[in-house]
Structures are given as structure tokens and as C-alpha cells.
Amino acid sequence: MSGVLYIVATPIGNLGDISLRAIDTLKQVDLIAAEDTRHSTRLLNHLGISKKLISLHEHNEHSRVASMLEKLLAGMDIALISDAGTPLISDPGYTLVKAVTEAGIKVCPVPGASSIIAALSGSGLATDKFTYFGFLPQKNVERVARLNKMKDQRGTLILLESSHRIERLLEQLADVLPSNLIVVAKELTKLHEQFLRGKAVELIEKFKQDAALCKGEFVVLIDNPATSGEGSNEQDDIKLLELLLAELPLKKAVQLATRISGKKKNYLYRLALDINAVPDRGPA
Known part of the structure; x- marks a missing residue:
């Protein structure tokens, strides 16, 4: 055996x-x-x-x-x-x-x-939908490209970062996601455990004022909810996509919905995938 x-x-x-x-x-x-x-x-x-x-x-x-x-x-x-x-x-x-x-x-x-779950539970950010991305690549071009892809993902975004790259990450977040609330969880469960909250530029200033903050291991959480242009009218977007998907393949339905609504293609594509994954809803 x-x-x-x-x-x-x-x-x-x-x-x-x-x-x-x-x-x-x-x-x-x-x-x-x-x-x-x-x-x-x-x-x-x-x-x-x-x-x-x-x-x-x-x-x-x-x-x-x-x-x-x-x-x-x-x-x-x-x-x-x-x-x-x-x-x-x-x-x-x-x-x-x-x-x-x-x-x-x-x-x-x-x-x-688990540092990820510990950080999420103490962050004060949404826990009903979160995505874990691990460590970003080391090269700046690859890091920024990854962050730009991440920003289309709704919910709480979670990264790990080391002491010698945490300030670089915050500077890159200031460029890519300048308006988002960010929580940096530092040295979880250890003597100097800390949760730092603010927009990227605010956190950069905190790190500049206290060099000791750069020491340790970090979990970085980013609040990335649906924008008002997406979330508030999501039911209308779903109805539009349902009508189009009844007549067209998914890819063409998303392309047409993007032109009609002016919404982001990635957002509408995810909605279309969700609609296709749900059994026939029947008459409204």
C-alpha cells in the first residue's frame, strides 16, 4: 500500500x-x-x-x-x-x-x-471576490505590463512583495492605479506587524518618512471594484449581451456590445462568459 x-x-x-x-x-x-x-x-x-x-x-x-x-x-x-x-x-x-x-x-x-488570507481578513477590503497574483516579475517592463492586465480584474487584487522592491511597486501602482485604495500588510504575525492604508502616492510618502517601513515581507492588497460606468448598469449590459448572444457567436456579440455601450471589451467579455455558463434563464 x-x-x-x-x-x-x-x-x-x-x-x-x-x-x-x-x-x-x-x-x-x-x-x-x-x-x-x-x-x-x-x-x-x-x-x-x-x-x-x-x-x-x-x-x-x-x-x-x-x-x-x-x-x-x-x-x-x-x-x-x-x-x-x-x-x-x-x-x-x-x-x-x-x-x-x-x-x-x-x-x-x-x-x-497563509499570509494571503491573513492579510485579506485584516485589510478591510472586500473578501467576496479576490484574485491572487503572487510576485510580479523583476523587470520593470514586465511588471508594468502585468499591472496593466491586473487592473481589468474586479475585486481585491493581492500581490506579494519583498523589502527591496516594495517602494518600486508603490511607484508603479501610482502610475497604473492612482485612485485605488491600497493596503500594505507588513510582517504579518510578527512583532512589527502593521497595516498601512491609502492611495499609492500617500503610501509612498509614508515610506519616505520612515525608512524602517521598507524592512520585512509584504502582502499588497488593491481595492479594484467595478467602476460606476460598469457596476451601476451591469443589469443593462447583461440584457444587451443576452440579446446579442441569442443571435451571434460570443466574440462577435462582445465586439458589437462594446461598440453599442462604449464599455471596456474585457468587462463585457467576462459578463458574456458568465452568461454562457448559466443555464437558460427562461422568460423574464
Whole structure:
């Protein structure tokens, strides 16, 4: 009988945030695959756990998959952990988990700390619709291009950023999304946890006034609700699209709706996709 791959969330700063189930799992497995074995050894020592560790990070994950599958098929239970938070979420593990599921081996998540959800819950921004984008590319041209694509996505937009790029991100947001409310969650669950709120230019000024703000790890949340030109007349847009979709293919219906309404093509395209995904609404 094959073993189980456990995806174990670990603390993102405060060691008290680890769950009892995570501790039990780490004690019981045969092997722990860690993003950084030195970092994880400190956590395990704190918990009084002595287990064999192997490294699994972005540079060796592909080469590790075959041996991990062999161990699991031999009946070993393995825990996958990252340096902080939930594995696979902007951390290694996707290639391994994909291979394990395709091999028919059980994968068992052991949920826990997540900087994304922690930041969202404390941000004061909408939680009913949010999109996570992870880290932006390093090159400025690629970063701005990604931000320009993001601004068409409605809801709360969530990014991760490092200490040496946070000010650059705020400057780019000031250009791309100058009027949006932004929340910067800094050092979550740690001693110097902070939530900073304001428009991009306001936050830039705060960072200039206090150099210490640049230190740490950041979750950046952007409030990007539907504009008044979109949200207030959405039902009218839906009715227009329904009429057009009854006679035309989706692409042509969206093109014509864009010309008629003057609304953004991406906005109308998403509405059209939503309409097509809903069963026949019947007579109004």
C-alpha cells in the first residue's frame, strides 16, 4: 500500500500559529521534504521533533520527483513543508503534487497559516471576490505590463512583495492605479506587524518618512471594484449581451456590445462568459 503525501502549513512568523494536527503529522511521517532544511530544522527543534529531512526547492524539485514517488509507492508517508505558510502558494511543490496525484497516490492537505488570507481578513477590503497574483516579475517592463492586465480584474487584487522592491511597486501602482485604495500588510504575525492604508502616492510618502517601513515581507492588497460606468448598469449590459448572444457567436456579440455601450471589451467579455455558463434563464 502506498504512503501519503501531506501538505503541511507552517507558521509565517509566530511559531504559536502551528496547528496541533500539523505537529502530529510532522511527528508521524517517515520523511519531511523542506524548502530549506536549515530553516525547517529550527522549527522542528522548537517543536521537539527529530525527523529525517531532504531539501525540495525550486532548483531541485524536478529532479526529486522520481525518488519521492518511489518512496511513496514503497509505503512511506512524507510531509512537504515550505519556509513559511502553505506549500505551493508562491512556494515549491506544484510539480511534485501534480506527479503524485497523477500516480494515484493520496495527497492530504494539513491547512494552517497563509499570509494571503491573513492579510485579506485584516485589510478591510472586500473578501467576496479576490484574485491572487503572487510576485510580479523583476523587470520593470514586465511588471508594468502585468499591472496593466491586473487592473481589468474586479475585486481585491493581492500581490506579494519583498523589502527591496516594495517602494518600486508603490511607484508603479501610482502610475497604473492612482485612485485605488491600497493596503500594505507588513510582517504579518510578527512583532512589527502593521497595516498601512491609502492611495499609492500617500503610501509612498509614508515610506519616505520612515525608512524602517521598507524592512520585512509584504502582502499588497488593491481595492479594484467595478467602476460606476460598469457596476451601476451591469443589469443593462447583461440584457444587451443576452440579446446579442441569442443571435451571434460570443466574440462577435462582445465586439458589437462594446461598440453599442462604449464599455471596456474585457468587462463585457467576462459578463458574456458568465452568461454562457448559466443555464437558460427562461422568460423574464
